[in-house]
Amino acid sequence: MKILVPVKLVIDSNAKARVKPDQSGVDLANVKLSINPFDEISVEEAVRLKEAGKVSEVVAVTIGVAKAQDALRAALAIGADRGILIQTDEMVEPLAIAKLLAKVAEAEQPGVVILGKQAIDDDSNQTGQMLGALLGWPQATFASKVDLSAEAVEVTREVDGGHQTLKLTLPAIVTTDLRLNEPRYPSLPNIMKAKKKPIETKAPADYGVDVTPRLKLLKVGEPPARSAGIKVKTAGELVEKLKSAGAL
């Protein structure tokens, strides 16, 4: 069985996002980019399944600019076998990503597609669900445990107030949550090997998918700066301040 793992290159979780002066987006110049942490968890899970002998091949796919292949290299260093880069300079929305992934899934015929539940840059949390709908495959989102057998996958998901366990027939879609696993440190020899693993470069047109945006971005702004706090001396003063601030 094959597993397909879509990955995305995003602004690193330690970097500070900065809005471009013209408010047209986030300034990515000189900012560190890394593989989306949820995708790293997806790759780790797929590679563990392979190491457990349940999976024969792990294929990573990314859609984005040429540099996005850094996310593929990160996936290959964890242990994915090969990568597919669908290269485009467009801003690709979740629906178009899902359409492209559906085409890749049709070509690759994986038993499971494991995606991160969301990317930490736009936090959309849509691609996995849309992909499930487009392919008509069952889906289990926010996985904290994945049990794979030859015909089915049992997924424990984190829901409000507890856990829910689902059994899906294959092929299926799984999206991963933070507690599923802790990704390994790629070892130096594995990073070296990753540089030599094959990456196939494609274009959206090769799949016949139109990635023209359907949404119009009006502007990107910073959250309003918090004003400094004040210290009050008495409970009475607190009530007074809250009243004058219109909070009471």
Place this chain on the structure above:
Amino acid sequence: MNPEPREMMEFDVVIVGAGPAGLAAAIRLRQLSLERGRDISVVVVEKGSEVGAHILSGVVVDPIGLDQLLPEWRTHPERPLTTEVTEDHFLQLSASGARALPAKLMPKLLSNHGNFIGSLGNVARFLAARAEELGVEIFPGFAATELLYDGDRVVGIATGDMGVARDGTARPDHVRGMELRARYTLLAEGARGSLSKQAIARYWLDKGSDFQKYGIGMKELWQVKPEHFRPGHVQHSFGWPLDKHTGGGSFLYHFDDNLVAVGFVVHLNYSNPTLSPFDEFQRFKTHPAIRDTFEGGKRLAYGARALTEGGWQSVPRLTFPGGALLGCAAGFVNVPRIKGSHNAILSGRLAADAIADELVRDEPAIEPVAYERNWRGSAIGRDLHPVRNVKPLWSRYGMPLGVMLGGIDMWSHQILGRSLFGTVAHGKPDHACLRLLSEVTPIQYPKPDGVVSFDKLSSVFLSNTNHAEDQPCHLKLRDPSVPIKNNLPLYGEPARLYCPAGVYEVTYEDDFKKIGPRFVINSQNCVHCKTCDIKDPAQNITWVPPEGGGGPNYPNM
């Protein structure tokens, strides 16, 4: 922990540090390898999470190094330096005034004509991309923590284990480090390298040279209002807020799109233990002649790094059996120009030439002595020799006499081709320069205004520093009692003040009565500047690399 054996890989050359020095050596080795049709395998390890993540510099670059190494850099589509210096100013500051030094007084040796303003981190990224194109293996996120020996010869390095818990036990994600064995090991760790320090001690490399001297440099990157932006503008200052016995000064460079790099260097032979380099920097920005540039602007990044200041007379022997020191690990900074990156590149190239010749012989590695023999007669020596007295004269005679004498000495070199003073010695190592708390007037710093001056914690936040939380402290105290027993009563524990990242604190059980002091190390804030390793009066702190990938994540610094 019971160490399991490490995996091993073999290369011709292993290079520690992906700064300008290490990358220049890597590029040159591969160029020679292709030229001579003989494979030379080269690997570079870098402790930062990516190349450039730990590089912090002014920076005005003298292109001599790049021109020699990669002449095509000037027309390369990704060239990292695009702003040429257009104006060059030198200010002497007093508390309220600023006097520009007439351009005619400036020795030619200090001219920035034909130099470029940019980010040294981006220069390193550019060099790394070229090196990889030439077949160099670069591994960011891996710190070299040990030198490997065979008898008396260095035969490579080991990278640190990953996934070690605070108490030294293995975490579930523990991965053993790797041995990278090589015929030659080049140490390009920059100022006060942790392995370089070991090599210098083991091989007595500094036996014939003066002490190494250091400064601490702090820097901020600002995006300023377009009306305050003057592309290509370079300005240096000395004087206020430092007193006349304390060496140092500021730099301010305008480049790219409305970017201003502003920084402040304090010579680490300062004597007042209540001095705080960070607060001097913040105070400097409030000067009436400086402040306007930053009004209405946005501070994008902050960081700090030590730089070497010993110059010509402090350069140790560069080579040892099986390897060599490159760049700032050897101390090739020209202090009056505050430039070292050009010499870092030149030294990488010079060392590569020496090693490539040895590698051809197919014999076990020896000491690459040609590098040691050639540097003083090379462009590096020609850069450092004429300015060798500026720093020791400044330290000895203070302001303004020491600075004037240094200027006169540079003029003498320009006109007569020689120095008036011979070679002036440096006096004391930096850690031995502090006076006792009881002998000094404590310095009071103004509160930051939150507009152009800031506190330490909000600054460290802008260095994007991150360390895996559960790991052993990488700031090792030889004797844990020294900070409270000696440093606190004698000097007020100066680590609280010289550390530019707020790593060291003294807290009290009873804060009000100042009873029950405790020394706290917030190692997760460390920006890897190495100042504590240099300045602690008891030489009790040793900086060792934390888990690979930890530390600052500088953007274009």
